[in-house]
Amino acid sequence: MKEIAVLDTSFLVNIKLLNILKYLCEVFNEIIISPEVWNESYQFHSELENLACIKILRLENEEIDKVNQLHDEFKQSYPGKHRGEIEALVLSQSRGYSLVVSDNFAPWYIRKHHDEYSKVNIFRGTYFIARLIEIGVLEVDFTEKLKGIYSIKDISRIRKRYSNHE
Amino acid sequence: MSNARQMAEEYMKNFEEMEKEARKERKKSVKWKIVNQRCTQKQIDAIKLFIEYRLFEGAASIAEMTVLDFVLLLEELEISRV
Numbered sequence: 001m002k003e004i005a006v007l008d009t010s011f012l013v014n015i016k017l018l019n020i021l022k023y024l025c026e027v028f029n030e031i032i033i034s035p036e037v038w039n040e041s042y043q044f045h046s047e048l049e050n051l052a053c054i055k056i057l058r059l060e061n062e063e064i065d066k067v068n069q070l071h072d073e074f075k076q077s078y079p080g081k082h083r084g085e086i087e088a089l090v091l092s093q094s095r096g097y098s099l100v101v102s103d104n105f106a107p108w109y110i111r112k113h114h115d116e117y118s119k120v121n122i123f124r125g126t127y128f129i130a131r132l133i134e135i136g137v138l139e140v141d142f143t144e145k146l147k148g149i150y151s152i153k154d155i156s157r158i159r160k161r162y163s164n165h166e
Numbered sequence: 167m168s169n170a171r172q173m174a175e176e177y178m179k180n181f182e183e184m185e186k187e188a189r190k191e192r193k194k195s196v197k198w199k200i201v202n203q204r205c206t207q208k209q210i211d212a213i214k215l216f217i218e219y220r221l222f223e224g225a226a227s228i229a230e231m232t233v234l235d236f237v238l239l240l241e242e243l244e245i246s247r248v
Contacts (some may be wrong), residue, residue, distance in 0.1 A: 009222070009223055010222030010233055010237075013222070014237070016234070017237065040223065040232065043235075044234070078215070078221060079215065080212075080215060080226075080228045081227035082221065103223060103224075104181070105185070105220055106224075108181050108185075121174075126173065126174070126177070127170050130169060130173060130174075134168060148244075148248065149248065151184070153184075153187070157173060158173070161173070
């Protein structure tokens with residue numbers, strides 16, 4: 001079963017470097033990209049534009065207010081710019097979509113402090129890779145390429161679960 | 167429920183424990199002597215934030231780099247993104 005997901009920049013960058021960005025539409029019916037994530041991904045817009053399932057979604061005023069509030073709050077404890085991942089989280093929450101991130105610290109922190117985000121389904125890149133193995137796009141051996149990106153424990157779990165997968 | 171979904175849910179349930187282990191792996195991977203020789207002060211500050219919290223966008227903005235270029239820098243320095 002395919003699904004709709006909101007993606008953040010770090011996830012897109014990680015799968016681009018693994019050369020599996022092209023498989024996004026095999027797993028997701030529709031991929032939602034927020035304006036900030038789109039701007040942050042400008043170096044590989046041409047690759048993203050080739051994907052038929054990608055949709056860049058403009059935020060409603062109420063969503064922009066939530067993003068500003070959460071970004072200000074998060075920045076008080078953690079320096080730097082985090083707008084892309086926060087836009088992705090707010091869009092996931094308000095529209096009821098899953099969120100796929102590599103930066104799951106910020107969504108985890110916000111979920112911990114704001115109950116309304118506790119129901120957002122948050123997935124990491126390993127979910128996407130595991131789904132690609134499940135549907136037969138990738139072989140289990142692809143997990144060899146994940147060293148240094150995902151923990152040895154995560155990689156072993158995928159290998160164990162799918163080594164007899166048909 | 168698919169295996170992939172089940173694994174993802176287990177990860178978020180055990181996030182703090184998983185992140186503690188991941189942080190150890192990231193810290194262990196940094197060769198500070200090389201980082202200090204090759205990087206600007208802003209990049210060093212960014213790497214420190216990344217090692218602690220794996221905040222890709224936050225760290226890239228501190229380094230004044232794009233997320234893609236920052237990740238390529240981490241790869242060049244053989245710093246774990248776990």
